[in-house]
Amino acid sequence: MARRTVVSMPGDGIGQTVLPEAIRVLDAVGFESDYVHADIGWEFWITEGNPLPERTVDLLAEHGLGLFGAITSKPKNEATSELSPELQGQGLVYYSPIVGLRQRFNLDVSIRPCRSFPGNPLNFIRRTADGGWEEPNVDSVIFRQNTEGLYGGVEWTDPPRVVRDAFESHAKFKRFADTPGPDLAISSRIFTRRACARITRAAFEYAARHDYPSVTVCEKPNVLRETSGMLEEEARKVQADYPDIQLWSTNIDAQMMWLTKSPENYSVIVAGNMFGDIVSDAFAGLVGGLGFACSANIGDEVAVFEPTHGSAPKYADLVPSIVNPIAMVLTAAMLLDHIGEIDRGNAVREAVAAVVADGSVRAYDMLRLPGGPDVLAKGAASTSEITDAIIARLA
Numbered sequence: 599m600a601r602r603t604v605v606s607m608p609g610d611g612i613g614q615t616v617l618p619e620a621i622r623v624l625d626a627v628g629f630e631s632d633y634v635h636a637d638i639g640w641e642f643w644i645t646e647g648n649p650l651p652e653r654t655v656d657l658l659a660e661h662g663l664g665l666f667g668a669i670t671s672k673p674k675n676e677a678t679s680e681l682s683p684e685l686q687g688q689g690l691v692y693y694s695p696i697v698g699l700r701q702r703f704n705l706d707v708s709i710r711p712c713r714s715f716p717g718n719p720l721n722f723i724r725r726t727a728d729g730g731w732e733e734p735n736v737d738s739v740i741f742r743q744n745t746e747g748l749y750g751g752v753e754w755t756d757p758p759r760v761v762r763d764a765f766e767s768h769a770k771f772k773r774f775a776d777t778p779g780p781d782l783a784i785s786s787r788i789f790t791r792r793a794c795a796r797i798t799r800a801a802f803e804y805a806a807r808h809d810y811p812s813v814t815v816c817e818k819p820n821v822l823r824e825t826s827g828m829l830e831e832e833a834r835k836v837q838a839d840y841p842d843i844q845l846w847s848t849n850i851d852a853q854m855m856w857l858t859k860s861p862e863n864y865s866v867i868v869a870g871n872m873f874g875d876i877v878s879d880a881f882a883g884l885v886g887g888l889g890f891a892c893s894a895n896i897g898d899e900v901a902v903f904e905p906t907h908g909s910a911p912k913y914a915d916l917v918p919s920i921v922n923p924i925a926m927v928l929t930a931a932m933l934l935d936h937i938g939e940i941d942r943g944n945a946v947r948e949a950v951a952a953v954v955a956d957g958s959v960r961a962y963d964m965l966r967l968p969g970g971p972d973v974l975a976k977g978a979a980s981t982s983e984i985t986d987a988i989i990a991r992l993a
């Protein structure tokens with residue numbers, strides 16, 4: 599195995615807690631890597647007016663692999679008011695550095711596996727007809743288009759005249775035509791054929807490699823005919839290359855209902871940016887929520903791996919830390935998968951599974967305790983104790 603270099607971006611809050619824990623697990627599983635630290639997050643917004651310094655972008659461009667913890671972000675005005683005094687009044691605008699990274703390196707394929715670990719008390723259960731309950735095995739992997747759609751950032755309140763003129767050329771805009779500019783907000787939903795083809799191919803390729811029977815396009819093509827329609831169209835084209843994998847289609851609204859009734863029916867799901875965000879959070883909730891939700895952002899040259907959770911500021915300063923490192927550890931396992939270290943990735947997931955199944959070492963979220971310094975006294979394990987238990991299973 600060639601020694602790797604991974605750009606480590608802990609970011610803010612509990613990102614700084616969980617990322618080093620994941621590196622401990624990577625070391626323990628025998629992954630040979632150097633870690634170069636890169637600055638990202640709130641501190642650099644305040645002191646430099648840029649939460650994603652150019653030196654961090656350069657490091658990622660050089661090494662191609664990033665592990666990211668979490669960042670803190672705040673609404674525009676609050677962000678501006680926290681800038682250090684010498685940076686005030688320069689018209690600096692805060693943008694999320696993780697969204698920035700996705701766009702900067704065209705990390706257009708987001709992968710969010712949502713798999714239940716047997717024995718996790720947070721797993722979804724449902725009532726059976728005879729009054730008992732059952733726990734269906736959830737094993738869904740969501741492919742979310744990561745750079746376009748409603749998150750493309752092309753939007754206006756009081757759109758300029760040219761934009762209004764363009765909209766007025768559409769028959770359906772007539773009923774909005776008299777709305778005064780300041781009372782009119784428009785957020786665009788842009789899909790490109792190239793991105794639709796890439797995300798659907800990534801989904802089918804993953805399904806083929808991991809023996810999943812189906813790929814489900816989860817959109818709203820009956821209403822959003824043009825954009826959802828294009829994603830479906832590209833999925834049909836790609837499916838021609840994977841005759842053994844079925845192509846299904848669900849509407850996002852119906853999907854949100856079905857996943858609370860029969861989540862075991864869905865395997866690989868592909869969606870645009872907004873619906874992918876929604877459906878992946880919903881599936882994550884069925885398998886343990888933020889303490890378990892891992893994700894990858896994949897581009898052609900760069901890939902960045904991150905847990906779904908944020909910086910959880912209310913727990914960031916607790917010593918010892920109480921947050922669950924499993925989401926970050928599973929994120930690190932996705933990095934291993936990505937570079938072909940499949941056995942090591944599987945070993946990490948099996949170690950997590952063993953700790954979850956054993957049940958004696960559990961973070962406060964798994965015990966359904968309200969978070970706080972007292973959870974350790976109530977039987978919860980600390981962050982590092984959970985990592986230690988995972989590492990012990992690797993031995």
Ligand code: NAI
Pocket residue numbers: 667668669670671672696888889904905906907908909910911912920921922923925961963969
């Ligand atoms: P959050 O994910 O940071 O925390 C929400 C709640 O989830 C926490 O209070 C905690 O109860 C729980 N939680 C999160 N991670 C956990 C873990 N590993 N183990 C156990 N429990 C965990 O989301 P919130 O509170 O909405 O946002 C806090 C900050 O994080 C904000 O500034 C927000 O903008 C940012 N954020 C950053 C993200 C990122 O870096 N990708 C994603 C989401 C939020």
Ligand code: MG
Pocket residue numbers: 875879
């Ligand atoms: Mg989300």
